[in-house]
Amino acid sequence: MSESHMDIKETNILDGLHLSAIAKYQQNSNHLSCLGLVDQVAQVLIEKILNGDIKGGSRLNEEHLKNEFGISRTPLREAFRILDKNGLVEVRPRKGVFVKSITKKDIQDNFPVRANLEGLAAALAYPNLTKTDIQQMEEALQLMRQSAQNNDFYAYTGNHKDFHEIFIHSSKNAVLIGMLNTLRMHTLWHRYTFQYYQQDFEESLALHQQILDLFKSRNTPLTELETLVRHHIEIAMDPFLTAMDKLENASD
Amino acid sequence: MSESHMDIKETNILDGLHLSAIAKYQQNSNHLSCLGLVDQVAQVLIEKILNGDIKGGSRLNEEHLKNEFGISRTPLREAFRILDKNGLVEVRPRKGVFVKSITKKDIQDNFPVRANLEGLAAALAYPNLTKTDIQQMEEALQLMRQSAQNNDFYAYTGNHKDFHEIFIHSSKNAVLIGMLNTLRMHTLWHRYTFQYYQQDFEESLALHQQILDLFKSRNTPLTELETLVRHHIEIAMDPFLTAMDKLENASD
DNA sequence: CAAGGATTGACTGTCGACAATTTAGTTGTC
DNA sequence: GACAACTAAATTGTCGACAGTCAATCCTTG
Numbered sequence: 001m002s003e004s005h006m007d008i009k010e011t012n013i014l015d016g017l018h019l020s021a022i023a024k025y026q027q028n029s030n031h032l033s034c035l036g037l038v039d040q041v042a043q044v045l046i047e048k049i050l051n052g053d054i055k056g057g058s059r060l061n062e063e064h065l066k067n068e069f070g071i072s073r074t075p076l077r078e079a080f081r082i083l084d085k086n087g088l089v090e091v092r093p094r095k096g097v098f099v100k101s102i103t104k105k106d107i108q109d110n111f112p113v114r115a116n117l118e119g120l121a122a123a124l125a126y127p128n129l130t131k132t133d134i135q136q137m138e139e140a141l142q143l144m145r146q147s148a149q150n151n152d153f154y155a156y157t158g159n160h161k162d163f164h165e166i167f168i169h170s171s172k173n174a175v176l177i178g179m180l181n182t183l184r185m186h187t188l189w190h191r192y193t194f195q196y197y198q199q200d201f202e203e204s205l206a207l208h209q210q211i212l213d214l215f216k217s218r219n220t221p222l223t224e225l226e227t228l229v230r231h232h233i234e235i236a237m238d239p240f241l242t243a244m245d246k247l248e249n250a251s252d
Numbered sequence: 253m254s255e256s257h258m259d260i261k262e263t264n265i266l267d268g269l270h271l272s273a274i275a276k277y278q279q280n281s282n283h284l285s286c287l288g289l290v291d292q293v294a295q296v297l298i299e300k301i302l303n304g305d306i307k308g309g310s311r312l313n314e315e316h317l318k319n320e321f322g323i324s325r326t327p328l329r330e331a332f333r334i335l336d337k338n339g340l341v342e343v344r345p346r347k348g349v350f351v352k353s354i355t356k357k358d359i360q361d362n363f364p365v366r367a368n369l370e371g372l373a374a375a376l377a378y379p380n381l382t383k384t385d386i387q388q389m390e391e392a393l394q395l396m397r398q399s400a401q402n403n404d405f406y407a408y409t410g411n412h413k414d415f416h417e418i419f420i421h422s423s424k425n426a427v428l429i430g431m432l433n434t435l436r437m438h439t440l441w442h443r444y445t446f447q448y449y450q451q452d453f454e455e456s457l458a459l460h461q462q463i464l465d466l467f468k469s470r471n472t473p474l475t476e477l478e479t480l481v482r483h484h485i486e487i488a489m490d491p492f493l494t495a496m497d498k499l500e501n502a503s504d
Numbered sequence: 505c506a507a508g509g510a511t512t513g514a515c516t517g518t519c520g521a522c523a524a525t526t527t528a529g530t531t532g533t534c
Numbered sequence: 535g536a537c538a539a540c541t542a543a544a545t546t547g548t549c550g551a552c553a554g555t556c557a558a559t560c561c562t563t564g
Contacts, residue, residue, distance in 0.1 A: 081333035093288035109427040175361040
């Protein structure tokens, strides 16, 4: 912590840790700078937003962030465009970039689309699934059970994510994978809320076991698989919405 | 038409019209510059790519484009990010930005996803449809018939686009609308190919009439509507692929 | 003559500064 | 006392320049 001159109020969006980290990587290692300073900055900002360190609705001030990161405004502005591409911020010309805050409407719009696309992904993946894929999903489901037993909601979310990503990836449809990445990022936006989101593990686990069984079975009708996957996401929306409600009311 | 000074070689990626147009707008009118120079440049580039004026695979040289537009590289680079967001180019760090060229795999990935999402859009739109919506779709279908009679493939594509956009918009799902915009842009990428794309008007017209009938009917089951819309896009893929084949072979 | 390395040229990445615009605060008038 | 116009500070938009990197070409050497 060489920044001794910073009595930074915690109103600062970014703490000093990441900026020095970036500066170090920038100087020392070449291969990381090959990844592009822009992408590094974007990655840090994405993390910050997803973890809730940067609150929704807040404005990303170029001048401040420039100083925080110790870089110029040019790569910063391009990083903003990446955030925009991922739907995390809104770029209002001559006004600045604003972190989007998730509303109920966003969730109500997001879930049906994601449900549909993951259903499609499952159907497309079914003929492609290897033994390794099945095995990995079984492992993921096992970890989900374990996390549920420990009442570790955060870990559960991670395992759940792994489970889904396996068959999404096996769909081998680049367009689909890209869109689901974006959609899932939106949902994970308030990932931290999941820590307080008392999910009904029983139902969720049963459904995922059911899905896995369909994947494992030889002659599963594609429509049945697609419908089930789609359904299991659709019914997850209402609990999510009520969880949002609780959190909103709690912060009042 | 005040641009009388353009004897610009067509080897230029961009002709002089747009750049001078941009410069003019930039000076004269405020409300257009409020739209942001970046967005203007992006819009022009998108048009160029969609119309095929900029070939797929070609590299967008910042230095050249800078001179063409008469602007600096900063807004240009940000415009590139917008193109990237729309999936029209690929940004390779330290290499440059390359216009994506559509492959068969892209089409094979794109159509199923779009079919699924438009099916969902139709189902979501059904309860929201107003008399005006129905009427506009009838008009669009009528224009489609007219264009078909004139063998005007280009106009047909436009009318067809209008027809779809009506119910897509009526889904009132912002996420869905955004994704379909991107997906449809990809398909329209080689919009000019449609001029040579000898579509089977009969089947297409019949299907759209069928869809419109389901929209008009009071008690259409949502699944039936969704399946039909989805199906009518899925079956459009193969003719599109063969059309691509022909075009490829023709250009050899 | 061929292969490997150095060199040069072109291009992208980054930066600091200036210009334009918005916003907030202040002053003046009705 | 309230509203409007003006002013000033803050912030975004744009630009030209420099630095670093990649690639192709040319030269050297075996």
